[in-house]
Amino acid sequence: MTSPYPILSILGILIVTLTLAAGLIWLERRLLALWQDRYGPNRVGPFGLLQVLADMIKIFFKEDWIPPFADKAVFVAAPAIIVVTVLMSFAVVPVAPGIIVSDLDVGLLFVLAMSSLGVYSVVLAGWSSDNKYALLGGVRAAAQMLSYEVFMGLSLMGVVLLAGSFNLTAIVEAQRNLWFVAPQFLGFVLFLIAGAAETRRLPFDLPEAESELIAGFHSEYSGMKFGMFFVGEYLGVILISCLITILFFGGWLGPVLPPIVWFLIKVMFFIAFFILMRAALPRPRFDQLMSWGWKLMLPLALANLLITGAVVLAWRS
Amino acid sequence: MPIDPLFFWAFAALTLGGALLTITLRSAVHCAIALIASLAGVAGLYLLQKAEFLFAVQIVLYIGGIMVLFLFVIMLVNLDAAARERQFHKRWWAGLAATLATGALLIYYLAKGASGLRAAPMPAQPAGNTEQLSDLLFSEYLLPFELVSLLLLVAIVGSVIMAKKRIV
Numbered sequence: 001m002t003s004p005y006p007i008l009s010i011l012g013i014l015i016v017t018l019t020l021a022a023g024l025i026w027l028e029r030r031l032l033a034l035w036q037d038r039y040g041p042n043r044v045g046p047f048g049l050l051q052v053l054a055d056m057i058k059i060f061f062k063e064d065w066i067p068p069f070a071d072k073a074v075f076v077a078a079p080a081i082i083v084v085t086v087l088m089s090f091a092v093v094p095v096a097p098g099i100i101v102s103d104l105d106v107g108l109l110f111v112l113a114m115s116s117l118g119v120y121s122v123v124l125a126g127w128s129s130d131n132k133y134a135l136l137g138g139v140r141a142a143a144q145m146l147s148y149e150v151f152m153g154l155s156l157m158g159v160v161l162l163a164g165s166f167n168l169t170a171i172v173e174a175q176r177n178l179w180f181v182a183p184q185f186l187g188f189v190l191f192l193i194a195g196a197a198e199t200r201r202l203p204f205d206l207p208e209a210e211s212e213l214i215a216g217f218h219s220e221y222s223g224m225k226f227g228m229f230f231v232g233e234y235l236g237v238i239l240i241s242c243l244i245t246i247l248f249f250g251g252w253l254g255p256v257l258p259p260i261v262w263f264l265i266k267v268m269f270f271i272a273f274f275i276l277m278r279a280a281l282p283r284p285r286f287d288q289l290m291s292w293g294w295k296l297m298l299p300l301a302l303a304n305l306l307i308t309g310a311v312v313l314a315w316r317s
Numbered sequence: 318m319p320i321d322p323l324f325f326w327a328f329a330a331l332t333l334g335g336a337l338l339t340i341t342l343r344s345a346v347h348c349a350i351a352l353i354a355s356l357a358g359v360a361g362l363y364l365l366q367k368a369e370f371l372f373a374v375q376i377v378l379y380i381g382g383i384m385v386l387f388l389f390v391i392m393l394v395n396l397d398a399a400a401r402e403r404q405f406h407k408r409w410w411a412g413l414a415a416t417l418a419t420g421a422l423l424i425y426y427l428a429k430g431a432s433g434l435r436a437a438p439m440p441a442q443p444a445g446n447t448e449q450l451s452d453l454l455f456s457e458y459l460l461p462f463e464l465v466s467l468l469l470l471v472a473i474v475g476s477v478i479m480a481k482k483r484i485v
Contacts, residue, residue, distance in 0.1 A: 074350070106447060109373030116381020120353070123388055127346055135392060142389040149381065166447060 009101050013090050021234040026052045028275050035279040062223035067129065070220060074128035079225045082121035082232030086239055089114040093242050094169045096252045096259040107168040108160065111243065112153050115198055119145040121232065122200070122207055126217035137216025140286060141207035144197060147293035148204075151301035152194035158187040158308040159247050172251035181248040186304045188248045190297060195240035197293075199233060202278035206286055241270035324365055332358030345391045353384050370447040 026041065026049060033040025041048035066075055092107035094100040104110050119141060126138020160166060162183060163174035171180075181188050197204040208216035218229050245251055245266040252259030284292075335355025342348045360375040454462055 071344075071346075074346070104369070106369045106373050109370070109377065113373050113376035113381060116377050116385075119381070119385055120388075123385065123392070124346075124350070127388070127392055139389065139392050142385050142392070146382065146385050146389070153377070 005098075006101065009099055010091075012099070013093070013095065013101060014087070017087070017090055017235060017238055018231070020238055021231050022052050022056065024234045024237065024271065025055065025230070027271075028278075031272065031275045032279050035276065059224055059227045064223045064225065067131075067220050069130045071128040071130065074124050075220075076225070078121050078125035078128060079221065079228035079232070080121075081124070082118050083228050083235065085114045085117045085121070086232055086235040089239050090242075092168055093239070094172060094246065094251060095263055097169075099260065100169065103167065103169055106166045108156060108166045108171070108247075111168075111239075112149075112156075115152075115239075116145075116149055118198070118232075118236070119149075121229070122217045125221065125229070126207070129217070129220035131220055133213045133215075134217050134219045137207040137209075137213050137219070141200070141217060144200075144204065144206060144289060144293075147290060148194045148197035148297075151190060151293070151297045152198065154298070154301035154305055155187045155190035155194060156247060157305050158184045161305075161308050161312050168246055168251075172246055172253065175250040175253060179248060179250045184248065184304075184308070186300060187308075188244070190301050190304070191247070192244065193297065195244065196274065196277060199236035199240055199274075201233070201237065201274060203281040203283060204289065205283065206289060209283065237271060237274050238267070241267045241274065244270050321365070324361070328358045328361035328365065330358075331355070332362065346388065349384060349387050349391060352387075353380055356380050356384065367446065370450055 029051075030040045030042075030048065041051040044050040044054050066072055089111045091101040092104045092110050094103070122141040122145075123138045126134045126136075126141065129135070159171060159180050162180060163171040165171060165174075174180075200207055206216075207213075208218065210216075213219070218226055221229065242263075245263060249266050251266075252263040254262035257265075332355050335351045335353075335358060338351035339348050339355060342351060356375065356379045360372050360380070363369075363372040363375055
């Protein structure tokens with residue numbers, strides 16, 4: 001099944017995700033301010049809404065500077081990689097019945113593949129900047145993403161076992177009676193943590209860690225090239241929220257309201273949750289991060305997979 | 318088989334061009350990027366053959382896993398000194414012989430045409446072959462599959478022993 005209106009779906013998803021990513025900058029600053037008991041941007045336009053527009057105009061007119069010591073070609077290509085890979089992932093996200101760009105048979109694997117490509121953006125940006133702090137950020141990103149990707153994939157295999165398919169539409173349809181968050185609660189928690197690590201948001205923002213690495217991998221970036229990393233990060237948050245909604249919370253399924261509204265409500269809830277996480281949690285040390293990943297999360301994900309497999313097998317026979 | 322020839326040539330050019338650049342470029346990171354492009358081309362070729370599962374696994378494992386590790390090591394180690402060293406190993410003739418032998422084998426079979434190669438029967442349902450693949454992997458080819466994983470286990474244990482040599 002492909003969408004009846006492919007071009008419309010592509011344009012719609014592109015416009016909505018990019019607008020949402022820009023809007024999230026405002027939403028995040030306002031919500032963070034609310035939770036930290038301050039005002040946030042409230043001067044430009046009603047509720048400070050036009051602040052986003054002002055920031056955009058400013059960032060587009062900034063000097064597009066490439067440091068003379070940088071590896072020019074790689075330096076220019078790196079910010080594009082993250083935006084391209086995340087937008088590619090949205091191609092297989094089923095927003096509502098019929099609103100999907102490509103209903104790929106291995107949709108879930110495709111998303112995992114694209115998210116594993118995203119790490120190159122950060123690693124190559126760190127390397128090509130030819131700057132100690134940027135390089136350290138890039139090395140950290142490589143180690144962090146590699147360790148958290150392993151159990152990110154494993155934590156989802158329980159859902160795949162229950163639904164019997166990699167296809168995201170089929171996974172949503174399999175949740176008509178029961179959302180997968182109930183039988184796969186451990187998988188959900190593991191994926192939430194891995195997802196936060198994939199987007200490099202605050203508890204896991206060690207590649208940029210302002211207080212120790214200046215700005216890590218994007219220390220040398222300015223203007224719209226820096227903006228691309230920023231947009232890529234917010235697109236990543238939207239993508240992970242969409243995936244959690246689809247895989248564990250029944251996607252567009254819900255009573256009374258039209259499917260697309262349910263989908264948006266659920267996605268916005270998880271976006272707000274990611275922002276709350278940033279407001280509430282401190283940043284761990286790097287060795288703590290790595291040992292959690294390999295010594296706690298990975299065994300838990302493997303155990304989850306083993307138990308789910310055994311239960312599914314026993315249920316069928 | 319209905320393969321869009323334009324895509325085939327594009328991916329083939331990406332694969333071969335990337336491979337050539339991998340062995341000719343000077344900077345180690347540039348070589349790694351060229352190798353990534355080459356592997357991505359192979360993934361595209363898999364997709365053209367409707368092997369969607371292989372396509373995804375190729376990207377997740379080779380591009381998203383192994384090449385990230387390559388880059389990680391390249392960034393950790395200072396390769397400037399290594400780049401100035403002699404680029405040819407003493408036993409370069411062995412590599413040359415192996416390459417020529419493989420090339421001769423390929424040319425022999427290509428010249429013989431399609432009749433020389435035993436083609437696998439086309440599955441009844443071309444789309445959605447992930448289940449068929451796993452069925453075969455865990456029934457008919459179970460022993461080779463498990464043997465390969467044993468090989469990987471040996472490699473893991475070996476690398477741990479090598480890394481911990483000074484500590485133990």
